[in-house]
Amino acid sequence: MAAILYDDRSADAYRLARDIPPGRLIAWREAIGAEAALEPGMTVLDVGAGTGAFASALHQWFGVRVLAVEPARAMRDLIPGAEGIEALDGTAEALPVPDGCADAAWLGSVVHHVSDLAAAARELRRALRPGAPVLIRNSFPGRCSRDLRVRFFPETARVVAGYPSVEQVCAAFAPAGFRRIALHSLPQQSAADLADFAGRVHRDADAKLRGLTDEEFDRGMERLRAAVADEPAQSATSWMDLLVLV
Numbered sequence: 001m002a003a004i005l006y007d008d009r010s011a012d013a014y015r016l017a018r019d020i021p022p023g024r025l026i027a028w029r030e031a032i033g034a035e036a037a038l039e040p041g042m043t044v045l046d047v048g049a050g051t052g053a054f055a056s057a058l059h060q061w062f063g064v065r066v067l068a069v070e071p072a073r074a075m076r077d078l079i080p081g082a083e084g085i086e087a088l089d090g091t092a093e094a095l096p097v098p099d100g101c102a103d104a105a106w107l108g109s110v111v112h113h114v115s116d117l118a119a120a121a122r123e124l125r126r127a128l129r130p131g132a133p134v135l136i137r138n139s140f141p142g143r144c145s146r147d148l149r150v151r152f153f154p155e156t157a158r159v160v161a162g163y164p165s166v167e168q169v170c171a172a173f174a175p176a177g178f179r180r181i182a183l184h185s186l187p188q189q190s191a192a193d194l195a196d197f198a199g200r201v202h203r204d205a206d207a208k209l210r211g212l213t214d215e216e217f218d219r220g221m222e223r224l225r226a227a228v229a230d231e232p233a234q235s236a237t238s239w240m241d242l243l244v245l246v
């Protein structure tokens with residue numbers, strides 16, 4: 001699938017609509033800690049770092065240094081310039097980092113943007129220390145029914161059906177010596193509540209929503225508004241997968 005081109009407007013929309021504060025990602029913090037055993041001073045490669053929400057969370061949670069690789073300038077410019085986070089221009093297929101520099105790699109909502117997953121796997125093998133895990137957070141075909149966007153915009157499942165499956169990602173990474181060691185479905189609080197979630201939906205900021213027709217999007221917004229009217233404070237819990245390869 002072709003990458004969305006993020007310009008200044010859509011990068012800003014992405015940050016407002018999609019960035020989740022670390023406090024709403026408790027299950028993710030626990031799962032990453034359990035799978036990657038990260039310690040202060042280690043280095044994490046955040047590939048396709050976007051506006052840096054996870055780069056910040058990883059740095060804040062584990063005290064790690066984050067090399068945040070992001071090809072879109074507009075997104076990269078929004079990565080917080082904190083000490084311990086370094087924003088770099090590059091792609092998964094051509095990582096701008098030295099051999100064996102990282103203790104883990106994080107790919108958040110990015111595998112469906114990468115045109116050559118096998119090349120990305122070879123680059124990750126080069127950039128990671130032996131035994132370092134690749135942590136992939138993504139929607140996968142056939143596994144996305146608990147995603148809030150799919151609940152209200154069911155046709156987004158059609159878009160996700162075009163993403164690489166768990167099996168396809170594993171097959172693309174296998175020649176570089178990676179094998180699957182875990183697959184978790186994990187919750188997050190996508191917004192303070194459903195009313196907050198509805199107010200933050202932004203079509204330009206989301207490949208799934210951009211894949212809908214106008215009618216499908218409008219019907220989804222109607223469903224969402226009706227659910228908010230019914231119970232505005234209901235939780236905005238959404239689920240995504242964490243695939244771990246070593």
Ligand SMILES: C[S@@+](CC[C@H](N)C(=O)[O-])C[C@H]1O[C@@H](n2cnc3c(N)ncnc32)[C@H](O)[C@@H]1O
Nearest residue numbers: 003048049050072075091092108109110113114
């Ligand atoms: C949906 S955003 C996810 C951003 C961030 N990881 C997050 O979870 O919020 C996907 C990002 O991948 C970037 N991207 C697109 N093609 C890429 C590639 N080949 N290698 C690395 N990143 C890529 C896009 O520019 C965009 O910032």
